[in-house]
Amino acid sequence: VKDSLNATTITLTWNATQRATSYKISRNNIELNASFTSTTYIDTDITLTTIYTYEISACNSVGCSAAAEYIVNYSVPPTPQNLNATLASNPAAITLTWAAINGATSYNISRRSAAGSNPNIENMEVTGESYRDTKDIALGTTYTYQVKACNLLGCSTPASFIVAYSGPAQPQNLRATLSSSPNSVTLTWDASSRATFYKITRDTVELNAALTHLTYIDTDVNLRTTYSYQVSACNGASCFISASLRVDYSVPATPTALNLARSSEGIDLTWSPVTSVNAEMIVYTINRSGGADQEVVRQFDTGYKNLNKDIAFGTMYTYQVSACNGAGCSAPTEDSIFYSALVSPQNLRATLSSSPNSVTLTWDASSGATFYKINRDNVELNATFTALTYIDTNVTAGATYSYTITACDQQGCSAAAEYIVNYSVPPIPQNVLATVSGNAINLVWDASSAATYYNISRSGGTGADLVDIQETGISYRDTDSITLGAIYNYTIIACNILGCSAPALLEVSYLDTDGDGVIDVEDNCPMISNPDQKLSDDDTDGISGVAAGNGNACDDDMDDDGDGLVDIYAASTLNQIRDNLAGTGLRSNSTGCGNGEDIVDCSGYELMADIDLNELPVKNSGYFQGSNWVPIGHCGTLTTCMPAGNPSFFASQFNGNNYTINNMFINVTETNRVDNHGVGFFGAIGSTAKLSNIHLHNVSISASPAANVGGLAGFSGGIISSSSVVANQIIGRRSTGGLVGFLDGQVRGEALLSSSVVIANQITSSITDNTGGLVGLGIFASISSSLAVVNQITGIGTVGGLIGSGTNLLFGIRSSLAITSGINGSNNVGGFAGAGTSTNSYWQDEVTITATGIAGTPSGATAQSTSALQTPVTFSGIYANWAAAYCNPTTGEYRTSAATDFIQAWNLGGANEYPVLNCFPSFTPAQQRTEIDRIINP
Structure with missing residues (x-):
C-alpha cells in the first residue's frame, strides 16, 4: 500500500490480489466503499493535520480477506532533531547532520553569517539527512544554520544550529610528573574546548601529531637535562597556540638555612625553599636522629613542627632535610638542637x-x-x-x-x-651612716624589708630644715646649704603603701669631707682622700704637709716612687680613678707627679697595696644594683665601642704592681642604660691604655643584658699583659670572655694581650655569639702565651676554650693553651676556638664539646691528651716553640727574645702538672695550679 498526498486528496494505491473481484475500503473504522474494483482509491474528504487509518480487504464470491492497515499522517513534517556539525579544512567545510524525519520528502537548508560579511545560503534543498557546506567558509567566523523538513504539504518550522568555524582553546593546566623507574616525564593537561586531538612537541621536535587523550609519557629523558614541551590542541579547522612547560629532569639542590627552634609544641624546623624550574614538584623529606622519624612535606611548606613526637627534655636531636622530586633526593642539610626545659621566670x-x-x-x-x-x-x-x-x-x-x-x-x-x-609596714632603717665629700653629706642605710621608699628629714646648720624628702634607694646625698663644722640631725623613715616605720635618728657632728675615714679636725688633707696623712714631703714633689689640724695644704696625688703614676692604697681611692680616665690625677687640681724638682703631669695609676672591694658599699638600686664595683669607663651603645678618643674609655696606664684586687661583684640589672655595654673591672679601655700586673681574684659578674663582658675589661683597644682573673662566674649577653669580652685593635692598629691567665668556673653568653675562656671576640689583635682554664663555657655561636671568634686577628694566637671540662653552643664550637687561627697552641682533648650545629677547630690549634700536655718538663716536643716567650715580673712587659730582667713566661712544671705562667710574683705557679685543681677537680 502506498499513498500520494496533495492539497485536496489522499490517493492510495496497492497491488492487485489474486482471485479478488473487488475490494472493501474503510477509514477510521468507517466503510468508504464495499465493492471497489480498482487498485487506486482517491479520498477527497480530508482535513489537514489529521491522522487517518485505512483498512483494505480483498473480496470475491467466497468472502473477504483480512484487512491491510495503512496509516496516513496528513500533516507538514516536524522540525528536524539532533543537529550536529563536523569541521574540516583543505578545503574549509562544515558538514551538518540530523535525524531522519518521518513524512519528510526533502530538507530545506539556509545559512546566515554572524559577521554578516559572507554570502547567505537560501533554501538549499537536499533529500538526505546531511549537508556539506563549502561555500566561502572562513576561519574565525560563526555561522547560523536553519534546517526545515518538507513534503508536498509544506515545510516544518526551522531547527537552528550555530557553528563556530574556529580552532580549539589553548590547553590549560599543563603539568609534569617525574619518575626514575624508568626515567620518564609524564605530561597531563585539561581538555580544550573544540579539540578533537593534540599535537606534542619537545624542543621543536614533534613527538606525537594526533594524540586523542590527555596524558603523554616521554621515556626518552636523561638526568640533569632541561626539556621544553609544547602541547597544541587541534580540530578539523586548525591547531591553536601551544601550551609550553619547561621540565628540569634533575635531582633538586640541597636545602639551605636550616634553623631549629624550641617551641611550646616541640621543635620547629624552617629552611629556605630550593630554587628550581619546577619548584612545584619538590617535596621535602625530614629525618630525625638518623632516620627514626620521617615526614614528607609539600614544597611550599618550608617549615615543619615536630609536634610532641616523642620529644624529651635534656635530649640532643639531629634533623636532616632533603629536597626530593621524581628524579630523586638531594644530599641532606643537617642541624642539631638540645631540647632543654624552660628557663625560670x-x-x-x-x-x-x-x-x-x-x-x-x-x-x-x-x-x-x-x-x-x-x-x-x-x-x-x-x-x-x-x-x-x-x-x-x-x-x-x-x-x-x-x-x-x-x-x-x-x-x-x-x-x-x-x-x-x-x-607589713617596714621596720626602722638600720645601720644609718654618714660620710662627707666636699660640700655634701652622703647618707647610707640598710634596706628595710617591704620598703618601697624612704622619707628623709634634716634639722640643724644654718640652712632651712628639710622635711620628707622622698628617696627610693638606700642612700641620699645632701647638698642643700651644707656648712663645714655644723651639726645636722637626720631622721630616716621606711615607707610603703601600708604606712611608714618609726624614724631612725642620726647626728652628724664631725665632717669627713674627703670620705677617707679620718674626720676633718684630725685630717691633714680634709679635701683629699689620703689615708696615710703625710706630714712631710715624702714624695718630694715640692708640696709639704703641715701640722695636724691645719687642713687644706696637702698633696692631691701621691707618687712616692716618682714614676709618674698616682699611688693607690685603698678601695676608696681606687674608686676615684673613674673621675679622671686620662690618668692626669685623682682630681682636677692635681699638683702633679714626679721627684723633687722634676714635677710632671701624672700619666696613670699604680697599686701600692692589696685591695678588698668589699670595703665599698653595695649598690642597692639602679642599673648596678647588687654590685660593689661599677666598671671604670664604658662603651656606651653597641655602636660606640669603635671611635678613637672616646671620652668614656679609660685612656691611661694602670700597673697593678702584682698586688691583688679581691672580691669584685658586678650585677647588671637593666638593658636600657647607656653604659651597660662594656662590663668588667674596666668597662672599656681605649687604644692609648696599657694595663699590666693586675690580678682580680674572687670575681663574679652577672651581666646578661650587656654585651662586651670580661673579668678585667669588657672592651679593650689597647695593651694588656701579665694579668690574671680568678672567677666563679662571668655572664654576658654576647662577646663574653674570662679576661676580655671584645679585643679590638682597629683604632690602634693592633690590640695586644700577652702572658695572662684566666681560671674560672663558668663563662656564659646568654643571648648570642662569641664566648671564650680568655677572650670572647678578637679583631685586629694578637694573643700570646696565655692560659684559660674553665670548667664550663656556654654560648650560642662561635664558642671556644680560649677565644670565641678570632677570624680577623691580625697576628693570630701564639703559644697558648685552653683546658676546659665542657663547651656548649650551637654553631662553630671548638675546644680552642669557635673560629680563628693560631700557631703552637693546644687544647685538652678530654673536653666534652656539645655543638648543636657546626663544630669549629681553628687552623694551627691541636687537641692534646692530658698526658701529652703534662709530660714535658723542658721546652721540647709540643712545647719546643714556647721557650721564646719572656716577661718582666716588675713592669709586666712581654717579648719573644731574652733580655735583662726578663724571665721565661711559661713554667712547664713537673710530671702530672699543667703549664702555668711565671710572670706573677703574687700569684705563683704553685698557687695557679691549686686554683686549676679546684676548677678541674671540684
Missing part, C-alpha cells in the same frame, strides 16, 4: 596596695612559655595563667608570703622562681 617583683589589700606580682616573659603556674606558700593559686601580672587580693596586713612562679608549655614546666613578700 626572671625579674620577679611585687607591688603592695592597701585599697583594697593586694599584692601585684609581675615578671619577665620566659621564652617558649605559654602559661604560668602561681603558688603561694605551696598552695596553687592559678595553674594556667597566661599574663605576666598576677594580683593576689587575699592578703592580710602583717603577714609574710612566699610566692613561686613556674613557666610552662605543653612539654612541662621550669624550675620555680621565688619571691618573698612581707605585707
Whole structure:
C-alpha cells in the first residue's frame, strides 16, 4: 500500500490480489466503499493535520480477506532533531547532520553569517539527512544554520544550529610528573574546548601529531637535562597556540638555612625553599636522629613542627632535610638542637596596695612559655595563667608570703622562681651612716624589708630644715646649704603603701669631707682622700704637709716612687680613678707627679697595696644594683665601642704592681642604660691604655643584658699583659670572655694581650655569639702565651676554650693553651676556638664539646691528651716553640727574645702538672695550679 498526498486528496494505491473481484475500503473504522474494483482509491474528504487509518480487504464470491492497515499522517513534517556539525579544512567545510524525519520528502537548508560579511545560503534543498557546506567558509567566523523538513504539504518550522568555524582553546593546566623507574616525564593537561586531538612537541621536535587523550609519557629523558614541551590542541579547522612547560629532569639542590627552634609544641624546623624550574614538584623529606622519624612535606611548606613526637627534655636531636622530586633526593642539610626545659621566670617583683589589700606580682616573659603556674606558700593559686601580672587580693596586713612562679608549655614546666613578700609596714632603717665629700653629706642605710621608699628629714646648720624628702634607694646625698663644722640631725623613715616605720635618728657632728675615714679636725688633707696623712714631703714633689689640724695644704696625688703614676692604697681611692680616665690625677687640681724638682703631669695609676672591694658599699638600686664595683669607663651603645678618643674609655696606664684586687661583684640589672655595654673591672679601655700586673681574684659578674663582658675589661683597644682573673662566674649577653669580652685593635692598629691567665668556673653568653675562656671576640689583635682554664663555657655561636671568634686577628694566637671540662653552643664550637687561627697552641682533648650545629677547630690549634700536655718538663716536643716567650715580673712587659730582667713566661712544671705562667710574683705557679685543681677537680 502506498499513498500520494496533495492539497485536496489522499490517493492510495496497492497491488492487485489474486482471485479478488473487488475490494472493501474503510477509514477510521468507517466503510468508504464495499465493492471497489480498482487498485487506486482517491479520498477527497480530508482535513489537514489529521491522522487517518485505512483498512483494505480483498473480496470475491467466497468472502473477504483480512484487512491491510495503512496509516496516513496528513500533516507538514516536524522540525528536524539532533543537529550536529563536523569541521574540516583543505578545503574549509562544515558538514551538518540530523535525524531522519518521518513524512519528510526533502530538507530545506539556509545559512546566515554572524559577521554578516559572507554570502547567505537560501533554501538549499537536499533529500538526505546531511549537508556539506563549502561555500566561502572562513576561519574565525560563526555561522547560523536553519534546517526545515518538507513534503508536498509544506515545510516544518526551522531547527537552528550555530557553528563556530574556529580552532580549539589553548590547553590549560599543563603539568609534569617525574619518575626514575624508568626515567620518564609524564605530561597531563585539561581538555580544550573544540579539540578533537593534540599535537606534542619537545624542543621543536614533534613527538606525537594526533594524540586523542590527555596524558603523554616521554621515556626518552636523561638526568640533569632541561626539556621544553609544547602541547597544541587541534580540530578539523586548525591547531591553536601551544601550551609550553619547561621540565628540569634533575635531582633538586640541597636545602639551605636550616634553623631549629624550641617551641611550646616541640621543635620547629624552617629552611629556605630550593630554587628550581619546577619548584612545584619538590617535596621535602625530614629525618630525625638518623632516620627514626620521617615526614614528607609539600614544597611550599618550608617549615615543619615536630609536634610532641616523642620529644624529651635534656635530649640532643639531629634533623636532616632533603629536597626530593621524581628524579630523586638531594644530599641532606643537617642541624642539631638540645631540647632543654624552660628557663625560670626572671625579674620577679611585687607591688603592695592597701585599697583594697593586694599584692601585684609581675615578671619577665620566659621564652617558649605559654602559661604560668602561681603558688603561694605551696598552695596553687592559678595553674594556667597566661599574663605576666598576677594580683593576689587575699592578703592580710602583717603577714609574710612566699610566692613561686613556674613557666610552662605543653612539654612541662621550669624550675620555680621565688619571691618573698612581707605585707607589713617596714621596720626602722638600720645601720644609718654618714660620710662627707666636699660640700655634701652622703647618707647610707640598710634596706628595710617591704620598703618601697624612704622619707628623709634634716634639722640643724644654718640652712632651712628639710622635711620628707622622698628617696627610693638606700642612700641620699645632701647638698642643700651644707656648712663645714655644723651639726645636722637626720631622721630616716621606711615607707610603703601600708604606712611608714618609726624614724631612725642620726647626728652628724664631725665632717669627713674627703670620705677617707679620718674626720676633718684630725685630717691633714680634709679635701683629699689620703689615708696615710703625710706630714712631710715624702714624695718630694715640692708640696709639704703641715701640722695636724691645719687642713687644706696637702698633696692631691701621691707618687712616692716618682714614676709618674698616682699611688693607690685603698678601695676608696681606687674608686676615684673613674673621675679622671686620662690618668692626669685623682682630681682636677692635681699638683702633679714626679721627684723633687722634676714635677710632671701624672700619666696613670699604680697599686701600692692589696685591695678588698668589699670595703665599698653595695649598690642597692639602679642599673648596678647588687654590685660593689661599677666598671671604670664604658662603651656606651653597641655602636660606640669603635671611635678613637672616646671620652668614656679609660685612656691611661694602670700597673697593678702584682698586688691583688679581691672580691669584685658586678650585677647588671637593666638593658636600657647607656653604659651597660662594656662590663668588667674596666668597662672599656681605649687604644692609648696599657694595663699590666693586675690580678682580680674572687670575681663574679652577672651581666646578661650587656654585651662586651670580661673579668678585667669588657672592651679593650689597647695593651694588656701579665694579668690574671680568678672567677666563679662571668655572664654576658654576647662577646663574653674570662679576661676580655671584645679585643679590638682597629683604632690602634693592633690590640695586644700577652702572658695572662684566666681560671674560672663558668663563662656564659646568654643571648648570642662569641664566648671564650680568655677572650670572647678578637679583631685586629694578637694573643700570646696565655692560659684559660674553665670548667664550663656556654654560648650560642662561635664558642671556644680560649677565644670565641678570632677570624680577623691580625697576628693570630701564639703559644697558648685552653683546658676546659665542657663547651656548649650551637654553631662553630671548638675546644680552642669557635673560629680563628693560631700557631703552637693546644687544647685538652678530654673536653666534652656539645655543638648543636657546626663544630669549629681553628687552623694551627691541636687537641692534646692530658698526658701529652703534662709530660714535658723542658721546652721540647709540643712545647719546643714556647721557650721564646719572656716577661718582666716588675713592669709586666712581654717579648719573644731574652733580655735583662726578663724571665721565661711559661713554667712547664713537673710530671702530672699543667703549664702555668711565671710572670706573677703574687700569684705563683704553685698557687695557679691549686686554683686549676679546684676548677678541674671540684
